[in-house]
Amino acid sequence: MKKEKKMTLTLPVEEYAGSGNLACQGCGAGLAMRYFLKAMGPRTVLCIPACCWAVIDGPYPHSSLSVPIYHCAFEAAASTATGVKAGLEMVGDDKTTVVAWAGDGGTFDIGLQALSGAAERNDDILYVCYDNEAYMNTGIQRSSATPYGAWTTTTPVKFFKNQPKKDINAIMAAHRIPYQATASISYPEDLFKKAKKAKGVKGTRFLHIYAPCPTGWKSRPEDAVKLGRMVIQNCIFPLYEIEYGEKYTLNIKVKDKKPINDYLKLQGRFRHLKPDDIQIMQEEVDRNWARLLKKCEAS
Amino acid sequence: MPKKKDAKKIVFQSADEMPMMPMSIGSMLYNKTGSWRNIRPEIRLEDCIQCGICWKFCPDMSIGIENELPVVDYDYCKGCGICAEECPVKCIVMVEERK
Ligand SMILES: Cc1ncc(C[n+]2csc(CCOP(=O)(O)OP(=O)(O)O)c2C)c(N)n1
Ligand code: SF4
Ligand code: SF4
Ligand SMILES: [Mg+2]
Numbered sequence: 001m002k003k004e005k006k007m008t009l010t011l012p013v014e015e016y017a018g019s020g021n022l023a024c025q026g027c028g029a030g031l032a033m034r035y036f037l038k039a040m041g042p043r044t045v046l047c048i049p050a051c052c053w054a055v056i057d058g059p060y061p062h063s064s065l066s067v068p069i070y071h072c073a074f075e076a077a078a079s080t081a082t083g084v085k086a087g088l089e090m091v092g093d094d095k096t097t098v099v100a101w102a103g104d105g106g107t108f109d110i111g112l113q114a115l116s117g118a119a120e121r122n123d124d125i126l127y128v129c130y131d132n133e134a135y136m137n138t139g140i141q142r143s144s145a146t147p148y149g150a151w152t153t154t155t156p157v158k159f160f161k162n163q164p165k166k167d168i169n170a171i172m173a174a175h176r177i178p179y180q181a182t183a184s185i186s187y188p189e190d191l192f193k194k195a196k197k198a199k200g201v202k203g204t205r206f207l208h209i210y211a212p213c214p215t216g217w218k219s220r221p222e223d224a225v226k227l228g229r230m231v232i233q234n235c236i237f238p239l240y241e242i243e244y245g246e247k248y249t250l251n252i253k254v255k256d257k258k259p260i261n262d263y264l265k266l267q268g269r270f271r272h273l274k275p276d277d278i279q280i281m282q283e284e285v286d287r288n289w290a291r292l293l294k295k296c297e298a299s
Numbered sequence: 300m301p302k303k304k305d306a307k308k309i310v311f312q313s314a315d316e317m318p319m320m321p322m323s324i325g326s327m328l329y330n331k332t333g334s335w336r337n338i339r340p341e342i343r344l345e346d347c348i349q350c351g352i353c354w355k356f357c358p359d360m361s362i363g364i365e366n367e368l369p370v371v372d373y374d375y376c377k378g379c380g381i382c383a384e385e386c387p388v389k390c391i392v393m394v395e396e397r398k
Contacts, residue, residue, distance in 0.1 A: 003347075003349060003367055003368065005349050005367065006349070006367050007349045007350075007351045007354070007364050007367050007368070007369070008349060008350050008351045009351045009354070009355075009364075010351065010355065011355060013364075015360050017360065018326055018327055018328065018360060019327070019328065019332065019359050019360045019361055019372065019374075019375035020306075020326065020327035020328045020329065020330040020331065020332055020375055021327050021330075021332075021359070022327075022330070023358065023359075025335065025377040025378060025379035025380075026358060026377075026379035026380070026381055027358055028358075030358040030359065031356070031358045034358070034360065057327075058323075058327040058330070060321060060323065061309050061311075061317075061318070061321075061322070061323050061324045061325055062308075062309065062323055062325045062326060062327050062329070062330075063323035063325075063326070063327065064326065064327035066326075068322070068323075069323070188355060188356075214379075220380075221379040221380060221381065222379060222380030222381050222383065222384040222393075223384065224358070224379070224381060225356050225381055225384070225385055226384065226385075
């Protein structure tokens with residue numbers, strides 16, 4: 001068959017993430033890496049602590065990525081990246097981008113101290129947190145990125161998570177780093193643009209990528225991209241950028257804010273919730289959204 | 300990017316064969332994840348509007364572009380169904396795999 005038209009491609013065709021990797025079907029973390037590396041190009045080093053991605057890339061001596069990876073300890077993504085950066089500088093390489101690539105557990109919880117240290121020193125690293133809202137690699141335990149109401153193996157249905165998600169972006173903003181942004185795998189062009197922008201900034205940069213996990217969320221693999229879109233439309237995970245901890249830019253100004261119900265319904269991890277619990281979640285989302293709008297207006 | 304022909308598994312027979320530094324020297328292409336699949340995407344090309352959305356959202360880089368049309372690589376497609384779900388004209392259908 002032949003068609004007159006050309007295919008519409010909104011991203012570069014070069015791939016630095018390869019097939020044959022060990023990610024589950026419909027894994028959002030896989031998409032996050034694919035888009036991110038398209039923006040970074042080959043002169044990139046990844047420092048990956050224990051997390052799904054430490055497995056997805058494949059067993060030694062194989063790797064599904066065509067950039068070097070330094071596998072490091074769970075708590076040490078940021079400090080490892082700092083060290084790699086210092087080493088490269090010593091040998092006169094100031095062109096390679098050094099990236100710390102960690103999960104939410106490795107960022108919000110155990111890696112927070114190392115990340116805060118690097119950010120306070122404004123070390124020249126790009127830190128990426130792909131957020132699947134729990135410790136997935138070890139079998140779905142709650143993290144401080146797990147949202148209120150969610151089931152995990154450590155927050156069973158009867159004792160579902162009773163605390164809201166930690167606001168990691170506010171913590172990073174308090175460090176006054178030059179650039180930080182949120183992104184979702186369902187808005188790859190936006191993710192690409194932000195990764196490119198982050199690459200061009202000197203100092204500590206932070207990207208927070210929303211990455212649905214069908215296995216841990218008990219959702220259908222084919223819904224992964226849909227879920228990543230819904231969180232933008234219902235304002236659970238707004239897309240915004242912060243410069244120097246002060247200048248807030250909202251990337252998608254949602255006018256017709258959707259209720260969170262449809263999003264919750266697609267995921268088994270929220271199946272046990274009663275209308276009252278959902279109401280608590282909705283109010284939390286509304287509060288966070290109003291607070292973000294205020295910050296964006298003020299800057 | 301390593302090519303398809305590099306799709307062989309590296310097995311060291313002795314310690315001497317190992318690189319001095321523990322570094323990755325092979326791709327994952329030996330791992331044909333197509334065998335994970337229960338359902339397979341089939342693209343009705345006559346209805347395809349060439350929007351590139353299936354290519355863009357495939358988490359496994361298993362949709363290629365040949366002659367300006369999408370082509371599924373069944374060696375690696377895991378059958379997640381994202382392409383079929385996201386296709387705006389619904390010209391991708393998921394059909395059951397048969398032995
Ligand atoms: C010090 C230490 N504690 C615990 C572990 C076990 N461990 C490995 S990966 C992981 C979970 C990682 O969760 P997250 O960072 O959210 O990444 P994900 O697996 O969800 O992608 C844990 C607890 C470890 N490797 N090191
Ligand atoms: S457990 Fe979740 S995050 Fe980990 S590989 Fe599977 S889908 Fe991806
Ligand atoms: S079913 Fe999933 S893995 Fe297979 S081609 Fe479609 S998006 Fe890619
Ligand atoms: Mg996680």
